[in-house]
Amino acid sequence: MAEVKLKDVAKAYGEVKVLSHINLEIQSGELVVFVGPSGCGKSTLLRMIAGLEKITAGTLSIDGQVVNDIPPAQRGIAMVFQSYALYPHMTVRDNMTFALKIAKKSKAEIEAAVTKAARILQLTPYLDRLPKALSGGQRQRVAIGRSIVRDPKVYLFDEPLSNLDAALRVATRIEIAQLKESMPDSTMIYVTHDQVEAMTLANRIVVLAGGGISQVGTPLELYETPANTFVAQFIGSPAMNIFKGQITGTGAETRLRVPSGVEITSSVPSPAHLMGAEVEIGVRPEDLTVARGNELAFLDFEVEFTEKLGELTVLYTKPQEGGNPMIAKLPGIVFVDRGSVMHLTAAPNKVHVFHEGTSLHYL
Amino acid sequence: MNPLMQGIVTIFVGVGGCVAYFYLSNLVLDKVIFPAKGRHIGRNINRANKWRPWLFLFPAIFVLGLYLVYPVIGSLVRSMYNRSGDGFIGLGNYSTLLASPDFRTAFFNNLLWVVVVPAGSTFFGLLAAQLTDRLSWGNIAKSLIFMPMAISFVGASLIWKFVYAVDADIGLINALRAALFGSDPVDVLQIPFWNNFFLMMILIWIQTGFAMVILSAALRGIPEDTIEAAIIDGANPLEIFFQIKVPQIMPTLVVVWTTITVGTLKIFDIVYAMTGGNFGTDILPSYMMSFMFRDDGRATAVAFVIMLVVLPVMIWNIMQSRKEMR
Incomplete structure (x- = not known):
């Protein structure tokens, strides 16, 4: 007390x-x-x-x-x-x-x-x-x-x-x-x-x-x-995937261009002065899903290694620049060959955006 | 042959002898007694391996037997013979000893030594170990306290002869008495009964360093978090020392205590050099010395009494140090 x-x-x-x-x-x-x-x-x-x-x-x-x-x-x-x-x-x-x-x-x-x-x-x-x-x-x-x-x-x-x-x-x-x-x-x-x-x-x-x-x-x-990116990667296991991107539209939602050239949307609002800014985009492995139908795949995920845990399957790419592989956690048992490319996507409310290490939520 | 050559030859003969013994004895075992061939090859190899440990143990067992077991039995036998060694008198020497007031004084003094010296050395050693533990100059202090360990008992006795000297210009004690009270010098070694303690002081001075080094290592081995837990539990430094630290190093304390006890029971030099056993300061080893070469029967009887007194302490000491190792 x-x-x-x-x-x-x-x-x-x-x-x-x-x-x-x-x-x-x-x-x-x-x-x-x-x-x-x-x-x-x-x-x-x-x-x-x-x-x-x-x-x-x-x-x-x-x-x-x-x-x-x-x-x-x-x-x-x-x-x-x-x-x-x-x-x-x-x-x-x-x-x-x-x-x-x-x-x-x-x-x-x-x-x-x-x-x-x-x-x-x-x-x-x-x-x-x-x-x-x-x-x-x-x-x-x-x-x-x-x-x-x-x-x-x-x-x-x-x-x-x-x-x-x-x-x-x-x-x-x-x-x-x-x-x-x-x-x-x-x-x-x-x-x-x-x-x-x-x-x-x-x-x-x-x-x-x-x-x-x-x-x-x-x-x-x-x-x-x-x-910030530290907390984002520290909380949650496996750690959140972080990759570079650029802001192409600001406002109540943020438009982002990812490395593959595709533009995606994050539900995080962004201030106008960040237009065109280089940012880091974060998506948790468990928030990545396989794109279906007309869903926009923004991540070409080349599978290097898989861990089948029964309830879920963890997929790894080769280490990207920075040393960490991209990781995706898909429900159930997924069979994929090494080297095959999966087209993954994530819902806008699952896309985190960090500017100079700090989340846009906290700017 | 000059001594240097003798030494070198001895080394070569000794080392060569050892190598030759192990090599040849194994050779004989494997080739002659249980050869690894013929009909019983499997059985022979097994038997050879069963015997092999004894080949390696034999030199040690033989030397221990020759130099430890045989003298003990020899002493026991000799202590039952008379002065010249040609008449068997059974326990005669022992009954003479028991009847002698000098023996009883020596025995009583020895008991005093055994109680006071280990207690004093362990107490001061523990104190020094604890006080120097976290000091920046603790290691210098420890080295100084440890230094008397390197001095022979006779050397230490000579140093303390100066401390006790009956002259205010030389003796520390008499100098203090003169400075503080203006008293005339006294010979502390002639004060009945208390002179024993002045002699014990010398051995305590020597053994404190030993106790300190061992106990200091033991204190460092106490897990730091048990002390922190005690701090949080509200214990003050004294309570932490006596209720948390000392109980945790108890096995080491016992080993130190008994080791010094065994050492104390064997002390002879200090008494011999300081008083020669006069003025009621005799202890068993110096009492034994006074009979040596004059009445070997009685001297060996005293030696045997000393051994009987040391033995239980020794056994306990070994048991404790084994327990600590586990």
Whole structure:
């Protein structure tokens, strides 16, 4: 039950600037996911909120109180670490109650908190075991339990699922989602590099790149109207196809000329001064369809490689200039020979247009 | 033959002998005893391979037997003979020892050493390891603390003889006493009972460096995130040290402790060089030395007592370090 506010927050190690101008307001009861490529500073930002890293500039406030110089334990936060960070010499019960014992809580209070957390996380049979006698998923639940017993204002998760195997990751992800539902008032900040986790768990996603915030929005906002080419290619898998084009008509809809010379329409409006501008056109692999009848095919797709997944088929071209192949995702099983050319198209409302990296939506 | 030539010849004979042994013994096994031909070729190859490990183990087993097992048994036998070694007296030497007040003093002092020195060395070593951990000049401090390890026990004793010297111009302790209280010099090595601790101080000084190096490595091996988790849980530095760090390096602590214990039980040089076992500072090895070459029966009996005392510590030490390796 607390909102977290970051105002002009920055982090630098000596001369090296890691993060700058981070402005973000996280509402009470929200689950916000920080997502971004390795080295974008998402974990650093989380550790700054936790108090494990000093804030170089700007202010961080939790629940209306500036906490820049308040030690971690008094910020009302709890953190779940990627590697669980369980105390190996303590039983599950001692791991979960360590913070309460340090805080000199009464025995009855501690017992009640542990019993409740163990019931929520189904850890009751394991309370007297050492962490090494638990499976990865159970260890992660203990780490979460250690947070719950403290009843913090803000939960911080630092890539909590990345040490689990694929099946367990899905199961634990659902458990975290259910946990959030059972505690609607608690604020959670969750760091991951896995966009599926971000899309499924988040109320809002914060995409970090290059030491700053690239875009903040609900998962579907990021998917449907990415603010720039980075977000467009980061959210969604496989990544959005981007190719060059030129604006040939502006207004409520935009006319574009694609490399093949064909003119297509995008439903994104464009200002008049961009007439004739060189732009980047983005179409998601799943939005590409085979042109039928009198539909205007604008992409001559020379198939180099196919992946048949049963429910859908992923088609790749040879790498274009820039290094990435074009990718198309067609429903069902599609049989095509290598080297054959498919004529693909996309609906106008699925065509994204970026001018100098920024989406026309956000100009 | 001059010594240099002797050395070179020894090296050639030794290395050559080893190579010849392994080559020829395998040759004999494969060609003569179980030849890989004829009717039983398969069986012979299997048998040869079953015997081969023993060929390689034999030199080590033989040398260990000759230089470790035989002396132990030999000592046990010798400790049951009288002074001149020609009359069997059973446990006579042992009962004489038990009756001797000097032996009991030495035994008691040895117990004191075994309690105080490992505790002191481990404590100071842990302290030094923790305090120098994140210092920019920590490595210099560590090198200085480690340096006494390189000094022989007798050398260290000589250094400390200066520290304890009964002269305010030489002895550090008496200089301090003179400067602070204007007292006359005393010989700390002659203060009954406490002089034991002044001797132990020397060994603690030497062993602290050892404990520090091992424990420092162990402290670095503690996962950083468990410490961060404890910080978030609200533990203060002392609580983190005693409740998070120390329990995680407990196996290493035990190994360091027992290793120093074993080393302490074997200490002889320090007492011999400092007091010669006088003024009630005798310990078992120096007590043993006082009988050596005069009554070998009693001396070996003392040696055997020392071995019996060291053995359990030794076994525990090996068990712990194996556990740590796992």
